[in-house]
Amino acid sequence: MCVDNTPPPPGRLTRRGVLAGAAALAGTSAVLAGAAPEASATSAASLGSPGRGGDLVVEGGRLLDPLTGEVTEDAVVVIVGGVVRAAGPRSRLGTRTPSGVPVLRAHGQWILPGLVDAHIHLNTAAEARDAVLKGATSARSGSTNFYQDVAVRELARQAPERAPRLRAAGIFVTPDLGDTILADPDLAPLARLREGVRSAEALRRVVAVNLARGADTIKTRVNERAGLPEQDPLVQVYDHEQLSTIVAAARRGGKGVLCHSYSEKGCHDAVTAGIRSLEHGAFVGERTLREMRRRGTYFTPTLTAIAGLAESSDPVLAERGRTYLPVLKRAVLAAHELGVPLAAGTDSSGGTVDPIGREVELMHAAGLPALDAIRTATTGAAKLLGFDGTAGRLARGFAGDVLVVDGDPLADLGVLSRPTRVVRAGFSVPAA
Numbered sequence: 001m002c003v004d005n006t007p008p009p010p011g012r013l014t015r016r017g018v019l020a021g022a023a024a025l026a027g028t029s030a031v032l033a034g035a036a037p038e039a040s041a042t043s044a045a046s047l048g049s050p051g052r053g054g055d056l057v058v059e060g061g062r063l064l065d066p067l068t069g070e071v072t073e074d075a076v077v078v079i080v081g082g083v084v085r086a087a088g089p090r091s092r093l094g095t096r097t098p099s100g101v102p103v104l105r106a107h108g109q110w111i112l113p114g115l116v117d118a119h120i121h122l123n124t125a126a127e128a129r130d131a132v133l134k135g136a137t138s139a140r141s142g143s144t145n146f147y148q149d150v151a152v153r154e155l156a157r158q159a160p161e162r163a164p165r166l167r168a169a170g171i172f173v174t175p176d177l178g179d180t181i182l183a184d185p186d187l188a189p190l191a192r193l194r195e196g197v198r199s200a201e202a203l204r205r206v207v208a209v210n211l212a213r214g215a216d217t218i219k220t221r222v223n224e225r226a227g228l229p230e231q232d233p234l235v236q237v238y239d240h241e242q243l244s245t246i247v248a249a250a251r252r253g254g255k256g257v258l259c260h261s262y263s264e265k266g267c268h269d270a271v272t273a274g275i276r277s278l279e280h281g282a283f284v285g286e287r288t289l290r291e292m293r294r295r296g297t298y299f300t301p302t303l304t305a306i307a308g309l310a311e312s313s314d315p316v317l318a319e320r321g322r323t324y325l326p327v328l329k330r331a332v333l334a335a336h337e338l339g340v341p342l343a344a345g346t347d348s349s350g351g352t353v354d355p356i357g358r359e360v361e362l363m364h365a366a367g368l369p370a371l372d373a374i375r376t377a378t379t380g381a382a383k384l385l386g387f388d389g390t391a392g393r394l395a396r397g398f399a400g401d402v403l404v405v406d407g408d409p410l411a412d413l414g415v416l417s418r419p420t421r422v423v424r425a426g427f428s429v430p431a432a
């Protein structure tokens with residue numbers, strides 16, 4: 001049995017109600033109401049005018065530009081309205097800094113652009129704020145169950161100090177939607193499908209509903225999950241034709257696809273189907289990596305998540321993590337040496353937000369030089385997300401997202417997981 005081959009209703013018919021519900025689940029409407037009494041669940045879920053960023057001068061530290069690797073001593077970064085207006089040595093900018101603007105003194109410290117987490121699951125306003133506090137000022141969702149990431153994205157636009165700049169993925173395109181079928185009334189016809197979301201019509205329906213609700217990217221899978229002991233991550237759930245259907249439907253809406261993957265055949269099917277980025281990919285082989293380089297397909301290995309499996313109390317998951325992690329590290333190094341673009345992502349979920357700096361450390365442990373590892377969470381990830389003119393650097397016209405750390409990140413990447421101060425869109429974020 002397959003779903004009727006008809007398009008879902010126009011997005012405006014249910015989008016406001018669906019996103020108001022998502023905002024309530026994520027807690028973003030309550031946050032906005034607390035910040036501005038006139039805000040409501042409806043206005044929080046609507047696409048209103050973005051909030052203005054803050055004004056701030058960061059001065060006195062060593063500024064690292066990930067693009068060039070250049071380090072500027074005694075640097076000054078001038079942020080006006082949430083945007084960098086000038087960045088460089090005090091000797092050049094000292095007389096051009098605006099008067100009356102708050103100053104963040106970073107003497108003896110290092111200044112970097114805010115980091116980018118290219119694979120994270122943010123379900124609540126609290127998780128979004130925690131991600132910022134841990135250094136992720138921009139991010140891409142790896143999907144949520146009920147469009148909470150779309151609500152978090154709107155929170156970031158209205159109150160940028162509360163959430164990372166976000167690309168939302170909406171709900172997972174997966175054979176078994178489970179309770180996610182309750183996320184949207186336009187998914188209800190899929191409930192009667194005995195085979196799950198597998199037919200071309202069903203796959204297109206889930207993509208279309210995601211796009212109608214405002215998803216920026218589409219998330220799907222080719223293999224089962226590594227984090228569930230009862231599943232085998234090497235079992236393939238979608239074939240090349242099904243993946244191609246998902247990619248084509250996303251492209252018609254002007255969106256790319258990120259694909260959860262583990263097996264070499266699954267990775268190859270996903271890449272040749274035209275996905276934008278390969279997620280996890282522990283057993284990706286050289287044949288597929290060369291195809292990724294040719295196509296410009298990104299690799300987001302989520303080393304943090306696989307390392308976390310190795311620490312699990314479940315013996316199946318612990319053994320899986322111990323087995324997969326060294327294989328994945330070798331794949332990361334092979335990808336880097338072949339010129340495959342890499343992006344850092346923690347795959348944080350379940351209410352726990354891992355610092356994106358930890359993923360950078362693991363990239364380095366896999367064999368990347370320190371600067372190249374930093375690029376996976378700055379310029380590299382920013383380009384994947386379409387933020388390459390906004391995030392990943394502190395230069396004129398870029399977002400005023402700043403990380404201040406104690407110590408030289410080129411010598412000790414661990415400092416990225418322990419920022420002393422985070423600035424989001426010109427707002428110095430207070431400690432938790």
